[in-house]
Amino acid sequence: MLIHNKNFNIQQIADSGQCFRMNQLEANRYCLIALGRYLELIQREEAVIELSCSEAEYEELWKDYFDLEYDYHHLVETLRTGKDSFLQSAAEYGKGIRILRQDFFEMMISFIISQNKNIPSIKSSVEALCRRYGTPIIAAVGKEDSYYAFPTPQQLARATKEELRELKVGYRDEYILQASRAVADGLLDLSHIQSCSYEEASKALRQIHGIGEKVANCICLYGLHHIEVFPIDVWIKRILEEVYRNEFDLQLYEGQAGIIQQYMFYYMRSMKEKV
DNA sequence: ACCCAGGCCTGGA
DNA sequence: TCCAGGCATGGG
Numbered sequence: 001m002l003i004h005n006k007n008f009n010i011q012q013i014a015d016s017g018q019c020f021r022m023n024q025l026e027a028n029r030y031c032l033i034a035l036g037r038y039l040e041l042i043q044r045e046e047a048v049i050e051l052s053c054s055e056a057e058y059e060e061l062w063k064d065y066f067d068l069e070y071d072y073h074h075l076v077e078t079l080r081t082g083k084d085s086f087l088q089s090a091a092e093y094g095k096g097i098r099i100l101r102q103d104f105f106e107m108m109i110s111f112i113i114s115q116n117k118n119i120p121s122i123k124s125s126v127e128a129l130c131r132r133y134g135t136p137i138i139a140a141v142g143k144e145d146s147y148y149a150f151p152t153p154q155q156l157a158r159a160t161k162e163e164l165r166e167l168k169v170g171y172r173d174e175y176i177l178q179a180s181r182a183v184a185d186g187l188l189d190l191s192h193i194q195s196c197s198y199e200e201a202s203k204a205l206r207q208i209h210g211i212g213e214k215v216a217n218c219i220c221l222y223g224l225h226h227i228e229v230f231p232i233d234v235w236i237k238r239i240l241e242e243v244y245r246n247e248f249d250l251q252l253y254e255g256q257a258g259i260i261q262q263y264m265f266y267y268m269r270s271m272k273e274k275v
Numbered sequence: 276a277c278c279c280a281g282g283c284c285t286g287g288a
Numbered sequence: 289t290c291c292a293g294g295c296a297t298g299g300g
Contacts, residue, residue, distance in 0.1 A: 170297055
């Protein structure tokens with residue numbers, strides 16, 4: 001089915017560092033494994049996207065997943081006509097980015113893995129976890145066993161440190177186990193966390209070994225859709241120092257700082273690639 | 276070989 | 289409270 005939206009660009013979302021299981025198949029064509037399903041996306045035109053799903057499935061799942069009720073256009077226009085020249089450029093450059101509403105547990109584990117790794121490396125570790133512990137997804141005839149859902153907390157909680165080391169997650173093995181067991185054992189109650197404020201959710205998450213401020217912020221932003229949260233990684237830190245001389249005023253963007261952060265991150269990384 | 280990557284933990288000032 | 293060093297691993 002077709003989606004019409006000026007602020008929905010698959011390539012930009014896939015390369016924005018918020019999701020690790022969206023991959024390019026060919027020009028303008030991507031695949032995604034999320035919500036226990038396999039989806040293909042084609043960028044037909046700048047504002048036209050084709051999804052390989054029924055209208056019913058779109059209404060039930062993907063409309064929410066891609067945050068299609070939110071008006072990104074308004075924010076982009078505000079930034080493009082605003083006073084901040086870096087954000088003018090960043091918003092124009094990444095205007096097709098949206099903050100996905102991804103699975104909480106998947107974000108928890110993915111961002112625990114993300115620490116001190118680059119994005120390709122994170123993706124390969126996440127994929128390895130899915131293949132080893134996740135449930136196969138039947139995507140099409142002849143493609144059985146090609147795709148795997150992200151493991152459930154129960155599936156991952158049964159892993160051992162030795163197995164995880166084989167998947168090249170390094171010293172994060174214990175972090176992954178503790179986090180998975182905390183959720184599987186109910187110490188970390190998803191439905192409760194989902195009803196919490198950002199501050200409460202972040203505090204609860206940081207109780208887990210291997211989840212510090214930055215990783216907790218990413219989980220809150222991408223897994224709980226607290227779009228007011230502004231995660232600071234090495235790239236954002238560099239921007240705050242080099243572009244803003246540590247005088248960036250977060251208050252100006254209260255309530256949407258997470259989206260601003262995403263435009264900054266994507267723009268800065270793209271600049272470096274072109275050098 | 277050296278440095279960096281969507282950092283965090285520990286131990287010592 | 290703040291900082292240094294260590295940490296597994298892969299890629300440039």
